[in-house]
Amino acid sequence: MKNIYLDNASARPVEPRVSEFIRECLKDTFGNPSSLHSAGLEAKKIIEEARVKVAELINAENENCIIFTSGATETNNLAIKGVAFRNKEKKKRVVSSDIEHISVLNSMKELLKNGIEFNTVPVNSEGIVDIEKLSNILNSDVVITSVMYANSEIGTIEPVKEISETVHKMGGYFHSDATAAAGHIPIDVQKDGIDLLTLSSNDMYGPQGAGALYIKPGIKIQPVILGGGQEKGIRSGTENILAIAGMGEASKIAKKEMDEEAKRLIKMRDELIDGVLKIENSYLTGHPTRRLPYQASFRFNRIEGESILLNMDMYGIQIATGSACSSKTLEPSHTLLAIGLKHEEAHGSMVLTLGRANNTEEIPVVVKAVRETVERLRKLSPL
Amino acid sequence: MKNIYLDNASARPVEPRVSEFIRECLKDTFGNPSSLHSAGLEAKKIIEEARVKVAELINAENENCIIFTSGATETNNLAIKGVAFRNKEKKKRVVSSDIEHISVLNSMKELLKNGIEFNTVPVNSEGIVDIEKLSNILNSDVVITSVMYANSEIGTIEPVKEISETVHKMGGYFHSDATAAAGHIPIDVQKDGIDLLTLSSNDMYGPQGAGALYIKPGIKIQPVILGGGQEKGIRSGTENILAIAGMGEASKIAKKEMDEEAKRLIKMRDELIDGVLKIENSYLTGHPTRRLPYQASFRFNRIEGESILLNMDMYGIQIATGSACSSKTLEPSHTLLAIGLKHEEAHGSMVLTLGRANNTEEIPVVVKAVRETVERLRKLSPL
Numbered sequence: 001m002k003n004i005y006l007d008n009a010s011a012r013p014v015e016p017r018v019s020e021f022i023r024e025c026l027k028d029t030f031g032n033p034s035s036l037h038s039a040g041l042e043a044k045k046i047i048e049e050a051r052v053k054v055a056e057l058i059n060a061e062n063e064n065c066i067i068f069t070s071g072a073t074e075t076n077n078l079a080i081k082g083v084a085f086r087n088k089e090k091k092k093r094v095v096s097s098d099i100e101h102i103s104v105l106n107s108m109k110e111l112l113k114n115g116i117e118f119n120t121v122p123v124n125s126e127g128i129v130d131i132e133k134l135s136n137i138l139n140s141d142v143v144i145t146s147v148m149y150a151n152s153e154i155g156t157i158e159p160v161k162e163i164s165e166t167v168h169k170m171g172g173y174f175h176s177d178a179t180a181a182a183g184h185i186p187i188d189v190q191k192d193g194i195d196l197l198t199l200s201s202n203d204m205y206g207p208q209g210a211g212a213l214y215i216k217p218g219i220k221i222q223p224v225i226l227g228g229g230q231e232k233g234i235r236s237g238t239e240n241i242l243a244i245a246g247m248g249e250a251s252k253i254a255k256k257e258m259d260e261e262a263k264r265l266i267k268m269r270d271e272l273i274d275g276v277l278k279i280e281n282s283y284l285t286g287h288p289t290r291r292l293p294y295q296a297s298f299r300f301n302r303i304e305g306e307s308i309l310l311n312m313d314m315y316g317i318q319i320a321t322g323s324a325c326s327s328k329t330l331e332p333s334h335t336l337l338a339i340g341l342k343h344e345e346a347h348g349s350m351v352l353t354l355g356r357a358n359n360t361e362e363i364p365v366v367v368k369a370v371r372e373t374v375e376r377l378r379k380l381s382p383l
Numbered sequence: 384m385k386n387i388y389l390d391n392a393s394a395r396p397v398e399p400r401v402s403e404f405i406r407e408c409l410k411d412t413f414g415n416p417s418s419l420h421s422a423g424l425e426a427k428k429i430i431e432e433a434r435v436k437v438a439e440l441i442n443a444e445n446e447n448c449i450i451f452t453s454g455a456t457e458t459n460n461l462a463i464k465g466v467a468f469r470n471k472e473k474k475k476r477v478v479s480s481d482i483e484h485i486s487v488l489n490s491m492k493e494l495l496k497n498g499i500e501f502n503t504v505p506v507n508s509e510g511i512v513d514i515e516k517l518s519n520i521l522n523s524d525v526v527i528t529s530v531m532y533a534n535s536e537i538g539t540i541e542p543v544k545e546i547s548e549t550v551h552k553m554g555g556y557f558h559s560d561a562t563a564a565a566g567h568i569p570i571d572v573q574k575d576g577i578d579l580l581t582l583s584s585n586d587m588y589g590p591q592g593a594g595a596l597y598i599k600p601g602i603k604i605q606p607v608i609l610g611g612g613q614e615k616g617i618r619s620g621t622e623n624i625l626a627i628a629g630m631g632e633a634s635k636i637a638k639k640e641m642d643e644e645a646k647r648l649i650k651m652r653d654e655l656i657d658g659v660l661k662i663e664n665s666y667l668t669g670h671p672t673r674r675l676p677y678q679a680s681f682r683f684n685r686i687e688g689e690s691i692l693l694n695m696d697m698y699g700i701q702i703a704t705g706s707a708c709s710s711k712t713l714e715p716s717h718t719l720l721a722i723g724l725k726h727e728e729a730h731g732s733m734v735l736t737l738g739r740a741n742n743t744e745e746i747p748v749v750v751k752a753v754r755e756t757v758e759r760l761r762k763l764s765p766l
Contacts, residue, residue: 005422010415011621032393036692037701039388070453070592073610073620103610103619110609202621209453209592209623224607226493227456227486236486237456238394238585240592240626309419318420 001316004362008294008355009152009180010320014246015205015356021249022207022242033239034228043241050248054212057251058178058197059188061217067231068244071211072179072200073103074224076146078235079175079196079213080107082221083144084116091143091172093117097129098338099154101177104146105334121147125340126287127156131166138170145172149187149197152180153322153335153351154286155295164193173219179203183254184293185262189214196221201243205356206250210243262293265354268363272296272352275367279374285336285349294354299341303377305349311373317366320351384699387745391677391738392535392563393703397629398588398739404632405590405625416622417611426624433631437595440634441561441580442571444600450614451627454594455562455583456486457607459529461618462558462579462596463490465604466527467499474526474555476500480512481721482537484560487529488717504530508723509670510539514549521553528555532570532580535563536705536718536734537669538678547576556602562586566637567676568645572597579604584626588739589633593626645676648737651746655679655735658750662757668719668732677737682724686760688732694756700749703734 005013025046031039033047051063060066069075084094094108098120108118121134129147138145145167150157160176167174175196178187182197183204189197196219201210215221215234227236273296276282281301300308305321312319322333332346352366388396408429414422416430434446443449452458467477477491481503491501504517512530521528528550533540543559550557558579561570565580566587572580579602584593598604598617610619656679659665664684683691688704695702705716715729735749 007415007418007420007422010418010423011413011426013413030394030396031701032390035390035393035701035703036689037390037696037703039390039701040393043394070457070623071620074453074608076610077608101610102612103608106609106619207625208621209626225457225460225486226489227459227484229485236489237454238591240453242590243592243623243626306419313420318414318418318422320418320420 004317004366005357006352006354006366007318007320009203009351009353012202012205012355013357014207015250015253017253018206018246018249022246025242025245033241034230046241046245047239050244053248053252054199057182057187057255058199058214059190060214061190064232065214065217067213067215067234068239068247069211069213069235070209070240072101072177072198072203075198075200075211075213076101076103076177077107078221078224079198080104080144080146081110081224082234083173083175083196083219084111085114086220086222087143088114088116091141093119093139093142094144094146095119095121095134095137095142096146097121097123097148099123099127099151099335100146100148101179104148104177108146123338127151127154127335127339128287128290129158129163131159131162134163135166138167138172140171142170142172144175146175146177149176149178149181150185150292151286151335152292152295152353153333154297154339155291156286157181157185157290157292160192160194168193180292183251183258186258189216195219201247201250204250204254206247207243209240210247212247261356265293268354268358268360269293269296271360271363272366275363276370279371282374285339295351296354297349297351299336299345300348300350300374301345302381303348303374305347307377308350308373311377312369315369315373317369320353321349322351387700387749388740389735389737389749390701390703392586392734392736395585395588395738396740397590398633398636400636401589401629401632405629408625408628416624417613429624429628430622433627436631436635437582440565440570440638441582441597442573443597444573447615448597448600450596450598450617451622451630452594452596452618453592453623455484455560455581455586458581458583458594458596459484459486459560460490461604461607462581463487463527463529464493464607465617466556466558466579466602467494468497469603469605470526471497471499474524476502476522476525477527477529478502478504478517478520478525479529480531481505482510482534482718483529483531484562487531487560491529506721510534510537510718510722511670511673512541512546514542514545517546518549521550521555523554525553525555527558529558529560532559532561532564533568533675534669534718535675535678535736536716537680537722538674539670540564540568540673540675543575543577551576563675566634566641569641572599578602584630584633587633587637589630590626592623593630595630644739648676651737651741651743652676652679654743654746655749658746659753662754665757668722678734679737680732680734682719682728683731683733683757684728685764686731686757688730690760691733691756694760695752698752698756700752703736704732705734
């Protein structure tokens with residue numbers, strides 16, 4: 001039985017060209033970038049080259065806008081707490097959408113302990129942030145508003161430019177978590193009006209253990225992890241050189257191949273969607289067209305997402321039900337509740353995320369497995 | 384010209400057996416350990432096996448005492464802020480030695496902003512913490528005392544058991560940063576009476592990007608990075624599986640080979656010390672015998688450490704002057720000032736740290752290069 005991996009939003013295989021690039025870097029050095037001797041200087045050079053590649057992916061003003069971290073979760077913590085704590089004498093409110101990643105929501109909630117008020121803005125049934133409601137929630141006391149670039153669980157791409165304009169009218173900073181979007185759809189932080197952007201290495205086929213925060217020139221934030229003052233004092237700790245080198249190379253490849261790969265994936269994605277929606281009582285979640293190229297998500301009446309996942313695994317097909325990050329709780333996904341699903345509806349969710357390793361021949365195999373799985377589970381269902 | 388790398392305390396080459404182990408893990412999976420399908424379960428298994436290996440290295444009560452992080456700096460932040468914030472309603476003081484790593488000192492200083500008092504305890508001229516002074520500084524309001532297991536800049540191993548007993552008499556928690564010690568000298572957290580211990584992957588020849596915090600069963604701490612609740616809710620963020628797998632294997636190898644390797648290194652270290660001390664006006668820094676097996680550090684009158692480093696680099700020999708983490712500032716090392724050196728004395732420091740790749744034939748080559756370097760620089764010196 002051939003394995004078909006359709007859980008790329010949870011973890012992506014490292015691109016072989018990135019692995020090869022890392023191996024080449026390893027030959028040059030293993031030094032500490034803070035060391036003053038030749039091995040240290042070579043390590044530093046590797047990091048600075050990666051910084052340029054990441055900056056170019058999102059059209060940052062320059063490479064000094066990029067701060068490397070250990071991953072997207074840390075980056076979201078740094079962006080939100082970093083801005084909020086730095087400005088806490090002046091402004092006392094923070095805002096996010098209802099469908100943010102749990103690392104954004106939990107960072108915002110932690111601020112409550114420090115006398116900061118946290119409000120969320122709702123999304124419509126397709127997962128799009130309601131600009132009018134956002135406008136009503138904002139005032140000049142809001143220091144940071146966080147809305148993700150795109151949501152990996154329902155695929156929806158947010159109207160980031162409109163959101164940033166709305167936020168800036170009230171004088172606050174706009175942070176966007178682009179974990180699911182970067183490297184897959186074009187991002188231009190300058191055109192989009194983004195002040196802080198979260199990037200993840202593995203989500204664009206780089207190695208795990210690296211992430212980055214884009215900070216617009218002139219914005220000052222308070223560090224979360226303190227120490228030797230690496231990364232311009234914003235993120236201390238000896239740099240994870242190879243992961244950073246890999247993230248740089250992954251960014252470079254993504255920038256070059258994104259358009260073509262997106263076309264290929266959208267074709268497959270839409271075939272998947274058409275095939276699955278032929279199953280009775282199946283529904284697409286998220287926006288039908290403003291949607292990540294690699295993402296197809298559904299809900300089915302009267303069956304459990306976890307049972308779908310385990311049944312599909314028996315076909316050798318790996319999928320997700322909601323976000324991997326919240327798979328351990330039995331709570332229904334906060335994103336699915338936010339788009340208006342009832343608890344029992346939110347439990348019947350299936351998320352398929354395509355990647356570079358997938359091909360068109362797999363699509364009918366997957367659709368057939370989904371159909372058989374759903375029919376089998378419905379027969380067994382007491383509901 | 385053969386390269387001789389003697390800056391292992393700044394960065395260690397990854398052990399080839401560890402790299403091979405990582406490659407094997409890569410074959411099995413690249414899944415997200417939080418995913419419920421088979422790829423996720425395999426990733427989870429890899430992490431849990433690593434946890435056992437790290438626990439065994441330090442004789443932890445069980446593997447659930449080990450929390451994986453992105454490295455030692457993050458771990459020190461987590462230990463100190465985690466304990467201090469969790470208990471801030473009850474206790475309002477923290478204590479460290481004068482020679483802690485900058486990530487410990489800066490984490491403690493950050494607590495000052497939150498109404499917590501921070502005091503340091505001095506060390507003697509050999510870098511050993513003064514137990515009597517520690518005893519005088521402590522009272523029942525001290526929530527955490529942090530003293531490193533050993534100092535990589537002067538090589539001194541602290542009397543950890545006496546320190547933990549002194550700390551526990553006053554009812555506080557004892558944290559020890561074992562970045563420089565773990566994997567090189569035996570550590571038994573239970574016998575040593577350690578409540579929290581910091582471990583670094585790369586410092587024991589594992590990959591960069593992983594660290595761990597040992598937390599004694601029953602001790603509760605507040606997380607620093609919030610999100611999906613990975614690592615028992617204490618450190619959120621998708622796990623850096625391969626770095627964690629590598630850290631586990633590095634721990635296993637270190638546990639098995641530590642005694643024999645220490646004997647080999649001590650012989651080389653003492654030859655280095657004997658050879659260098661024959662140079663006029665050269666002095667050993669740190670304790671002559673209570674000393675890390677891989678560490679030899681010196682100071683020379685009338686010359687600059689940075690000049691020594693750059694001169695040695697021209698011989699193809701990489702060394703350090705003070706800690707890599709503070710190499711960017713022109714300030715003299717706080718550790719060297721703490722052992723009583725004057726500013727001008729602290730500037731003439733040289734730190735040689737041996738590793739698995741070094742061999743006895745290199746020692747006379749290094750001693751000769753040091754002698755020539757010191758003589759050349761002294762001739763040029765205006766002092």
